[in-house]
Amino acid sequence: MLQKRMTTKEIILNVSRALFMEKGFLATSTREIAINAGITQPNLYHYFKTKEDIYIAVLEKLSHEKKEELNKMVEDTSESLYASLLKILNYLRENHPANFSIMSHDMTHEISEENHKYLYQLWQTSYVQPLVKLFNRYETENSIFNSNELARYFYSIIAPFIQKENRFYNKVSSEKILYIFVYGILYSDEKEH
Amino acid sequence: MLQKRMTTKEIILNVSRALFMEKGFLATSTREIAINAGITQPNLYHYFKTKEDIYIAVLEKLSHEKKEELNKMVEDTSESLYASLLKILNYLRENHPANFSIMSHDMTHEISEENHKYLYQLWQTSYVQPLVKLFNRYETENSIFNSNELARYFYSIIAPFIQKENRFYNKVSSEKILYIFVYGILYSDEKEH
DNA sequence: GTCTATACCCAGATAGAC
DNA sequence: GTCTATCTGGGTATAGAC
16 A cells, blocks of 8 residues: 555545544644645545544544454354454554544544534444444353444453553563453362353 | 633633643643633743643642542452443543543653652552552462553553543443453353343 | 732634635 | 745744733
């Protein structure tokens, strides 16, 4: 994917994605986006009406990409639940540019009400739904959690391990993270595996 | 605690805490702090050199308060691990003004390097250490996690359930949250409790 | 210790030439 | 489609009177 062959709009979306996901909405300036895209700041406004519109476009593209990938990973029915979750976790840790916590905060605090609702829907269909499908296949009747809850918990638990900058959480292996989610801290105390 | 009998500095710290914790460092303006404190914006600078200094002072006070409380809760050795964790979780959900994710992001992105290090130390001694003490009492040799890891995982797992604004996570009971941390999702599938 | 006035900067966004 | 120039508003912080 050479930048030379990309349109200006695509370049803007790419550099904006990196900046928004690393620094958050507020801390990312349109001037910074422009410089990184190799254009002037007013030129941005030829492609987008506002900075918020850029942000929406970035998350739209990101969500659609991840939706595709997550659905693909979930559809392999030959694997165990643990194996599927491990694959997803590793994929997100390697490929996802976003810090979920920042995304969530920006969505609820820095974005207009209607866009907030729209992004929430995007999140649901792209990230939560694939996981719900997965859990539905394994869930038994006496579980105290339904698939929707499990999908949300999964993301909240893995969130800190996805942010790139964190010196502590980055070193933790995906297997260890999953152990807690799947077996809890007591299981690993009482049993060997 | 009547505001009338508080000093101006205390009032500033109180309103700043509420604003910083809800909106984050960047999104909170000194004008807003001043209005809520009932003073003019330049008057802030009689008490603090910079906005960042206010932020540091807020987190210092908050940490020391929580350190006291957490240590108290951890010292009751008659309780089970589950009961202790439940007490701590409920306490934080009821009394902690902060969204840990925002705090963490501000610390690493919006604050000077030296203050960042200082706040990290505060976090360690006030929040992590009490939990480490607790886990040390229960940990067995074959656990794949040490107490320090468990303390950090605990906070990362409960983090989304502490932010006040979230419509989904707020409804979840503390018992359910702890179930996953202590028993995992599989245990609740296979066994009744 | 608190105020008014204001400096200074950087943000998002627009006008209009090329 | 991209630019230069610029508007407008908000931010943090300072000067200096009371």
